[in-house]
Amino acid sequence: MSDTTAHDEPELVQLLTPDGELVTHPDYPLEVDADQARSLYRDLVLVRRVDTEAVALQRQGELGLWASLLGQEAAQIGSGRALRDGDMAFPSYREHGVAWCRGIAPKELLGMFRGVTNGGWDPAEHGFQLYTIVIGSQALHATGYAMGVQRDGALGDDGEAVIAYFGDGATSQGDTNEAFNYAAVNNAPVVFFCQNNQWAISEPLDRQSRVPIYKRASGFGFPGVRVDGNDVLATLAVTRAALQNAREGNGPTLIEAFTYRMGAHTTNDDPTRYRASAELEEWKRKDPILRLRTYLEKQGLADEAFFAGVDEEADRIGERVRTECRALPDPGPLEIFDEVYAEPNVHIDRQRADFADYLASFEDAGAQGGR
Amino acid sequence: MAHSGIQEFRLPDVGEGLVDAEILQWYVQPGDRVEVNQMICEIETAKAAVELPSPYAGTVHELLAEAGATVEVGSPIIRVDDGSGGDGGDGGSSASSEAAPDAGEEKEKPLVGYGEKAASTKRRPRRRPGAAANGSGPAPAAEPQAAPAKAAQGPVLTKPPVRKLAKDLGVDLRAVEPTGEGGLVTREDVRRAAEGAAPAEASAAPEAPAPAAPAVDRSALEERIPVKGVRKRTAAAMVGSAFTAPHVTEFLQVDVTRTMKAVRRLRERPEFAGTKVSPLLLVARALLTAVRRHPEINASWDEQAQEIVLKKYVNLGIAAATERGLVVPNVKDAHAKPLPELARDLQALTETARAGRTSPADMTGGTITITNVGVFGVDAGTPILNPGEAAILAFGQIRDMPWAHKGRMKLRKVTTLSLSFDHRLVDGELGSKVLRDVGAMLEDPEGVALAWG
CATH class of the missing domain: 1.10.287 (Helix Hairpins)
Incomplete structure (x- = not known):
């Protein structure tokens, strides 16, 4: 296994260190006030709680399968918050945090994993397409959709942008590489958002790519950037800039959100069989929620009552998800x-x-x- | 059972399409307090070792599977008293849980989809106009087996292809020295372990002329299944029967074309409405009639008293293959039943057997037995007597065969009957008469209609 320590990568865009220190980056300035920081923290905690509950529901036979986002909350909330109402997102199957930002209720996410619906929500209403299980194919769908936006003349400062989500494993797929090329030659308003969580099920990153993933973009002729995917502020700033670039007609960007899948690939998987526990311990120190909490505490932006309140809210949501899941109607x-x-x-x-x-x-x- | 307050948690399918899992360890014991989502046990499936969180809060009432046991998906593994019931009565013995797992099932639906699988694997009966096989069900499924408890250490780190290689080579990964990065077992490690087992001995005795091939330990390629439950009872009964009663088996091929027609006609009759009418019914009636004509066949050997016991009643046993194994329930006083009643009783008996609810009383007191080996697609067998009985009739598959019929070669429905009997009390002459009699009635069911009663 290669050393995948984020600190060793000088190109990594970071605004909030694992120790909760705010730093600046010349290309990605970000103003965050106390309300925004607290609101981001709340989202991170709540989506993690929804996710934890869903894993438990699968273990209790209430869901057929669940793909946990544990550890990737910041990459998803940061990028999801960067989207505007008119934008369109093309997810894979793990983007529960992005779905949350797009106003999709957790119970709507559960339907497919419970086997009672083939979809679960109206993509047009939420600007969030249905989950795609096939690896990487949504990159092509996003590119085609973005070319449609372009042909509709819906670009400009207030225009629409498209984002495609996929993982490090998907970068080995033909579909994803075709999408990169097509988006590049057509200058399509699409952002390719790769959550590099270091593992494609049991296949480590060094078996996936000889070069850092973000560097692949240059071969196709568009910019690539690596952001600390466990840093919600940096992810928000980088995604926002890339989306703005796209909507103004400047073409695609590849964002590699450097993060870590702290749980199993899905509930079918047992990561203890193929990866060392020391690796997980190392990434726990870089936990996306922990560092934002440290920042809020150090800066005096939130008190104990706030954190307790968020935890209580999380527990209520957990219970609600449990009840709603069991009440989902079976289809005829x-x-x-x-x-x-x-x-x-x-x-x-x-x-x-x-x-x-x-x-x-x-x-x-x-x-x-x-x- | 399952009075309100006691919640049952059934083993879910935690990995899409798994049929069972081994309980590695329990984290809770009866009497312990559990919260929702508190981890209660660790299980290992074909895919992964995972922990199961409790869906209920309350007090652990009973653990229904032991650590080390392999449990089918859908089987209850734990009961939790959530305090909603009031009384704490229910003794909750494991015997009662095994006997009637379905009482609380309908109102209490803790699992959906995958979790309900065990219940839904039984095929729903189809409405079918054509022929229907009767008697036994599909081939018996293996009983849930207890597996030896695993060592308490954590899982071995390696990659799936290496795991497969180890399995193919019969290498226990836990015994392999890992040399890979971070303690990973590599392909080479497994190869070395596979080769390592034998050569150590070979090199220890180089002078020996090596007369025989070196012994290869194949124990890793063998599976040892504890004998218990129905399998154990079946084995004891078969050994007891085979080594006390000297068996003789005779065979007879029979043209049952007219029996098949009679079956179809009976189905139309109002007194059989809603009842399954199958060839087995007529075979049963033919045997009952033969018993009436030759009562000595319906008897047993009393070794202690040195007496032959002639039975003036017939408790007709039907061998049934069920998910739990072979069971032989019997229809009590079958000799005294009109045909429609016999049909209903046979149907109820086989349905009960397939549902696994046959009571011990249903299985004792049999006097003569029919086994329908035809449902397995074979022609005949040499059945072993149900202990204490003098005869058993096997009924093979019915198939189209060229047959001399009214002086011409025709395609006819033909089956093979085999009758095994206890030669201590039944001579070849009696056995042959009974078998010929049953055959004659099946060849010409209308002709002997008067005898059918």
């Missing part, structure tokens, strides 16, 4: 046909009718209500 078996096509389709109609007949062929079909 025929609903699988409902959203295959936007318009009526004879083939789908026939399949629906066949399936309805099949369901009615069971001796206990009456009890099932033939739904």
Whole structure:
């Protein structure tokens, strides 16, 4: 395993050190007042709590699967907060923090992982597309969407920008590299936001890329930047700048948010089988929540009552997520046909009718209500 | 059972499509207080070792699986009293939990989707107009097995392909010296361990002329399954029967085309509405009729009293393959039942057996048995007697065969009957008469209709 210590990387943009010290960066100035800092802290804590609850619900059989964001809260809240209402995000399947920033209720995220919906929310309403399980394909979708924005003439200072989320593993995929190239030659208003959490399931970063991921952008002809993904302020500043660049018509940017997946890849995975616990201990010292809390405390921007209040709120949300998850309604078996096509389709109609007949062929079909 | 207040937590599928998991250790014991999401145990699946958090707050009432046991997904593993019930009565013995796990199931639905899998793996019956096999269900599934407890150390660090290599080579990763970075077991480490086992001995005795190939330890390639439950009882019964009663088996091929027609006609009859009518029903009735004509076949050997006990009643056993193994429940006083009642009783008996709810009383007191090996797609067998009985009739699969019929070669529905009997009290003549009689009735069910009663 390579040494992946963030401090060793001089190119890393950082505004808040792991010790909670505020520093400045010439390219990414950021004014943060006390309210904003407290509000960011609250978001980080609440999404972590939602995530922890979801992992527990999976272990209790309430969810089929869950992909934990533990450790990546700052990368997601920082970038999610940089988005404007009219922007469009294309997530992978771990962007629970970004979804939170886009106003999607936790229970809407749970539906797919519980197997009761194929989606869960209206992408247009939230500016947040559905989760994509296929690795890296959403980079192409984002690029195409961004080219649409460009052709609609929706660029400019108040224009729209697009962001695609993916991980370090996705940078090995053809789709992602095609998206880089297409976005570059078309000057598409898209930001590629790579959360480099050091592990593609059990495959470490040094098996993924010979060069730092952000440097790949230069080969395609657009800028790349590495930001401390555990630093919510730096992530916010860097993403905001990249989005602004895109919306003004200056083309794509690749952001590599240098972070760490503190939990398992998904609830199916057991990271203790392939990575050393010392590595996790090292990253715990760089915890995104801890450093913001240290900063707030040192600067006297928040008191004990504030932190206790956030923790209480987190527990309430945890309980609510638990209750709402169990109350999610099961879909009827025929609903699988409902959203295959936007318009009526004879083939789908026939399949629906066949399936309805099949369901009615069971001796206990009456009890099932033939739904 | 499951009075309100006692919540049951069933083993969920924590890894998409897993069927079971081993309980590595419990963190709680009966009487302990637990909170929601407090870790209660560690389990290991085919994919990962994970901790399970409690979905309930309350007091641990009972642990339903021991550390080291392999538990099927969907099986209850712990009961927690959440204090909502009031009384603390329920003795909650493990015997009662095994006998009736479904009473509280419908109103209490702690799991969805994957968690309910165990219940939903049973196939829903289809409405089918055509032929239906009766008797036994699908091939018996293995019982949940207890596995030896793991050493308490943490998991071995290595990569999945290396894990696979170790498994292929039969190398226990825990015994391998890791040389990789950070204590990782490498591919070479596994190879070395695989080669290391044998050569040590070989080099120790170089002078020996090496007359035989070196012994290879294949124990890692073998699985040892503790014998218990139904398997244990079945084994004891089979050994007891096979080594006390001298068995003779006779065979007879029978044209059952007309029996199949009779089955179809019976299905149309109002008195069989809602009842499963299968060839097994007519085989049962034919055997009961044969017993009436040759009562000596319905008997048992009393070794102590040195007497043959002739039974004036027939408790007709039906061998059924269930998820728990082979069970042989019997229909009491089958000789006195009209055909529709016999049909209903056979149906209830097989359904109860497949649901795993056959009571010990249902399985004792049998006097003669039918085993339907045809459901497994085979023609015949040499069945072993249910202990204490004098005869057992095996009924093979029914298939289209060229058959001499009215002087011409025709395709007919043919099956093979095999009758094993206890040669101490049944001679070849009697056994042959019974078998021929059953065959004749199945060849011409209408012709002997009067005898069917």
